[in-house]
Amino acid sequence: MERRSKRRFVMEREIRYRVLDQDKIIAAGFGKTSNLSSSGVAFSTDRDLPSGAFIELSIAWPALLENRCPLQLIGFGRVLRSAQGRIATTIEQYEFRTLARAVPESGWSARSDQKLRRWAEAVARD
Numbered sequence: 001m002e003r004r005s006k007r008r009f010v011m012e013r014e015i016r017y018r019v020l021d022q023d024k025i026i027a028a029g030f031g032k033t034s035n036l037s038s039s040g041v042a043f044s045t046d047r048d049l050p051s052g053a054f055i056e057l058s059i060a061w062p063a064l065l066e067n068r069c070p071l072q073l074i075g076f077g078r079v080l081r082s083a084q085g086r087i088a089t090t091i092e093q094y095e096f097r098t099l100a101r102a103v104p105e106s107g108w109s110a111r112s113d114q115k116l117r118r119w120a121e122a123v124a125r126d
Helices: 110-125
Strands: 015-022 024-037 040-045 054-065 071-085 086-090 093-098
Touching: 015 040, 015 110, 040 054, 040 071, 054 110, 071 110
Parallel strands: none
Antiparallel strands: 015 024, 015 054, 024 040, 040 086, 054 071, 071 086, 071 093
16 A cells, blocks of 8 residues: 555656755765655665755756756755665755756855755754
8 A cells, every 4th residue: 555645756867965964964975866756755875874864855857947958856855764775755845946057066055055954943943
């Protein structure tokens, strides 16, 4: 019996992630999604992540804005499960962003760090 409330879609896309613990980024990396829904994503990577940790996800979106501008899905959530490099997370907040043609080497900005921290602090207060 399916326990998920949202339909999952099989989608293999490049994903980058950062994990926050007590106001510090403790892990960052990349991998491939296997499926996603509006409330969660499953992906594989080269390491396990701590269950319950706050996570920011950046997924290369398959559609182009106006057929020419690349998009990325940015999501904030928590790690639900992690075993043998297979990760399941919630997506509690998300937004689409346009991508520049040339992505900076780091792929992350200080603005993004602050947004992850603010989101985690707001969730912790609730």
